[in-house]
Amino acid sequence: MSDLNLTLHVWRQRNAKSPGKMVTYKVTGVSTHASFLEMLDILNEQLTAKGEEPIAFDHDCREGICGMCSLMINGRPHGGQRATTTCQLHMRHFKNGDEIWIEPWRAEAFPVIKDLCVDRTPFDRVIAAGGFITANCGSAPDANDILIPKESADDSMDAAACIACGACVAACPNGSAMLFVAAKLAHLHRLPQGQPERMHRTQAMVTAMDAAGFGNCSNHYECEAACPKDIKRDVMALMNRDYAKAALASRDRETKSDGSG
Amino acid sequence: MLKLDARVPGGPIEQKWANARFEMKLVNPANKRKYKVIVVGSGLAGGAAAATLAELGYDVACFCFQDSPRRAHSIAAQGGINAAKNYQNDGDSVHRLFYDTVKGGDFRAREANVHRLAEVSVDIIDQCAAMGVPFAREYGGTLANRSFGGAQVSRTFYARGQTGQQLLLGVYSALERQIGAGKVTMFSRTEMLDLVVDNGRAVGIVARDLVTGAITSHAAHAVVLATGGYGNVYYLSTNAKGCNVTATYRAYKRGAGFGNPCFTQIHPTCIPVSGDFQSKLTLMSESLRNDGRVWVPKSKTDTAKHPDQIAEDARDYYLERKYPAFGNLSPRDIASRAAKEVCDEGRGVGPGGRGVYLDFRDAIARDTEERIRERYGNLFxxxxxxxxxNPYRLPMRIYPAVHYTMGGLWVDYQLQTTIPGLFCLGEANFSDHGANRLGASALMQGLADGYFIIPYTLGDYLARLAGVNSAIASPTSSAFAASEDLVRARLDRLMNVRGSRSIDSFHKELGHIMWEHCGMARSAESLKTALEAIPKLREEFWRDVTVLGDRDSFNQSLEKAGRVADFLEFAELMCKDALIREESCGGHFRVEHQIDGEAKRDDDRFCHAAVWEYAGEGKEPVRHVEPLAFENVKLATRSYK
Structure with a gap:
């Protein structure tokens, strides 16, 4: 296959405070075997040779698992290929002469740091609020003492595959983090170990999600289509059910504690 | 002058860790909060250490260069984690895991450390299961296992092909719990650029905030480095792009001995290089070798043929032929060298003839495509x-690639480096794996160090410190100021070269030198060539590199330039270490030292760990040795035949 010459429109923004704009670049001689990020490497080498500052973009493992890479490519998170992160998107899916628009994640909760890099620390804050099982090191029973049906372990693993890249938030017209939060809850709640803290965890994480500035879900399911790990929207139904139960239970608890006061 | 005291406790090997724990001093629970500990790195080792130390009550600060601690490169480990549970009733035991690891490491690891690793392996699985790691299960609900290279028992626990991810998410959730509770202060997008040593003790670090560019000092009673390996010295490796040697190399320059820097693991099953633009290599998990068969055509003339056109008797299943006892599950160093050998003979397949087939045809015929998809779907x-x-239709093409570094900062039994108060965990240290690491043992070591060893040994250090000097160093003291000045001067120097060559072009050239001359096969001649080329390249780097952008803001070029500058110095140390070690062992293969193509150790001269001491700018580093005694596993030639 021959090499590609492309026209790129890339979002450049100096820092969180400066306004940004789309800048057009030509990139030449891109192998069809290169990944999308390798295409950006080639552009950055060409920019460096001209004395222009390279484009900042987040990336690390480049094998689709760390969740560091992002990018809206032609308006779609990770470029829109099913179950594929940007680092795993390869240039054989583009044609010579293509024009490509590249932007950072667009979501109020994820402010731009520079160019294509955004701040995703709100995700960490949601996990810190309850995305864990309280099990201090050293206190565990033998692993085979907790029997887990294969189906439960598999279902849990499906949800646990989330890489926290933020594509779901970027895809959502409301900038909602429901799929991310619900995936973590489903991972833990499909296992027996997750049951003791289930109600508290659901409430705490939803509260933290709201506080972090994510929008509400209005059932577009763009998140599911954009997810590079194929997380299914049924996790959100599980979360909504638990949240309703947790809200009722906590009202019960308040009533009781008032009574015994 | 370095003093190497391994501090291995007395008693029979099965008792050493128990004895050591009993002899350790304890910190009163109420006093723990008065001790501040810095943990650099948030992978399995660092994240587990930070979370567990915080659970115990210490005041912890944790640093990572990624945007979240959950992105550390442990996340990319695919195949699994070993533990001597013997759930399969197939003859496993703590002693067998210990034996396999010592032998797998080609007798270049410290026996006592390896035994401890095997002992705590069972606790790791319990802990991870309790934290909600969704390990693979059998229909009855018990844990499933699979086999890995270098072992004849099934002791590897896994979560599909994403075991590292799931274990790291367990660590990350424990860490976030402590962050939420205010016990850990997390510094993400922050890179350690120097270690601060005062009065002979590690007292803190100097770091750069990667978003603002600010240089900041952080003081503590002890510093724990868990900053991973240095495989990226080769430019192309299976490591994440950000993996680097800077933290451990800076510690080395401050006096920490560096152990066995030449011990590098080349993983046999990676996707081959496809062009100059290549930025990294992707591993295909070793677990695939449970079902995949490795082969090349018997005849050179068949290499360009479609694999379906090559008849069964024209295929050379060379691992099964050469190593019938272990076959496709031969250890990594052996499988890698065998692949290089058949490609050197001109029997390699794919572009440039640098590839061998990993074929699932027989496994699919035996077990159905559905079963294979269930086991390895995400990898396929x-x-x-x-x-x-499509690997369900065509065999995969694979080739060896740099994957892991067994070398690292030298540590004693307590995981303390030669600088008191500086500890080193996980891939960043040199212990446990000797000259070759077995598959599924990196995750085991990271979690062993972080969950079950450092919480004890660090407490002992702090308890003894109390009598000496329990006051925390001031981040405004002269040691910190001097370190900050050095860091700033170096950043300025990088910014001010304003040359014409890109940082990546230097990194690629260094990688090429290292791969050609200090890679899978090394000779005195090749290493001397590298030792001439590296200083020249380094000199050119400092004369002609171009680093654009500002020093005092988010600048990925500057981050990269600093890491490449350290690789350009460190590479020389690796080659020196490889040149002096005139034997072949594990991943270190000196072509002058072989019997019938297999590694030939020289136990009379090299049954030791080499520990390098920094002697100052422009001076020859000093090589020390820690002799290794094998009292429980008999020194023998490794055989997998």
Whole structure:
């Protein structure tokens, strides 16, 4: 296959405070075997040779698992290929002469740091609020003492595959983090170990999600289509059910504690 | 002058860790909060250490260069984690895991450390299961296992092809719990650029905030480095792009001995290089070798043929032929060298003849495509995304690539480096794996160090410190100021070269030198060539590199330039270490030292760990040795035949 010459429109923004704009670049001689990020490497080498500052973009493992890479490519998170992160998107899916628009994640909760890099620390804050099982090191029973049906372990693993890249938030017209939060809850709640803290965890994480500035879900399911790990929207139904139960239970608890006061 | 005291406790090997724990001093629970500990790195070792130390009550600060601690490169480990549970009733035991690891490491690891690793392996699985790691299960609900290279028992626990991810998410959730509770202060997008040593003790670090560019000092009673390996010295490796040697190399320059820097693991099953633009290599998990068969055509003339056109008797299943006892599950160093050998003979397949087949045809015929998809589906998908070929129809093409570094900062039994108060965990240290690491043992070591060893040994250090000097150093003291000045001066120097060559072009050239001359096969001649080329390249780097952008803001070029500058110095140390070690052992293969193509150790001269001491700018580093005694596993030639 021959090499590609492309026209790129890339979002450049100096820092969180400066306004940004789309800048057009030509990139030449891109192998069809290169990944999308390798295409950006080639552009950055060409920019460096001209004395222009390279484009900042987040990336690390480049094998689709760390969740560091992002990018809206032609308006779609990770470029829109099913179950594929940007680092795993390869240039054989583009044609010579293509024009490509590249932007950072667009979501109020994820402010731009520079160019294509955004701040995703709100995700960490949601996990810190309850995305864990309280099990201090050293206190565990033998692993085979907790029997887990294969189906439960598999279902849990499906949800646990989330890489926290933020594509779901970027895809959502409301900038909602429901799929991310619900995936973590489903991972833990499909296992027996997750049951003791289930109600508290659901409430705490939803509260933290709201506080972090994510929008509400209005059932577009763009998140599911954009997810590079194929997380299914049924996790959100599980979360909504638990949240309703947790809200009722906590009202019960308040009533009781008032009574015994 | 370095003093190497391994501090191995007395008693029989099965009792050493128990004895050591009993002899350790304890810190009163109420006093723990008065001690501040810095943990650099948030992978399995660092994240587990930070979370567990915080659970115990210490005041912890944790640093990572990524945007979240959950992105550390442990996340990319695919195949699994070993533990001597013997759930399969197939003859496993703590002693067998210990034995396999010592032998797998080609007798270049410290016996006492390896035994402890095997002992705590069972606790790791319990802990991870309790934290909600969704390990693979049998229909009855018990844990499933699979086999890995270098072992004849099934002791590897796994979560599909994403075991590292799931274990790291367990660590990350424990860490976030402590962050939420205010016990850990997390510094993400922050990179350690120097270690601060005062009065002979590690007292803190100097770091750069990667978003603002600010240089900041952080003081503590002890510093724990868990900053991973240095495989990226080769430019192309299976490591994440950000993996680097800077933290451990800076510690080395401050006096920490560096152990066995030449011990590098080349993993046999990676997707081959496809062009100059290549930025990294992708591993295909070793677990695939449970079902995949490795082969090349018997005849050179068949290499260009479609694999379906090559008849069964024209195929050379060379691992099964050469190593009938272990076959496709031979250890990594052996499988890698065997692949290089058949490609050197001109029997390699794919572009440039640098590839061998990993074929699932027979496994699919035996177990159905559905079963294979269940076991390895995500790996097959990844292969197809990268290569555009369907591995259910065509055999995978694979080739060895740099994957892991067994070398690292020298540590004693307590995981303390030669600088008191500086500890080193996980891939960043040199212990446990000797000259070759067995598959599924990196995750085991990271979690052993972080969950079950450092919480004890660090407490002992702090308890003894109390009598000496329990006051925390001031981040405004002269030691910190001097370190900050050095860091700033170096950043300025990088910014001010304003040359004409890109940082990546230097890194690629260094990688090429290292791969050609200090890679899978090394000779005195090749290493001397590298030792001439590296200083020249380094000199050119400092004369002609171009680093654009500002020093005092988010600048990925500057981050990269600092890491490449350290690789350009460190590479020389690796080659020196490889040149002096005139034997072949594990991943270190000196072509002058072989019997019938297999590694030939020289136990009379090299049954030791080499520990390098920094002697100052422009001076020859000093090589020390820690002799290794094998009292429980008899020194023998490694055989997998």
């Amino acid at each position: 998908d990844m292969y197809e995304r990268i290569t555009g070929e």
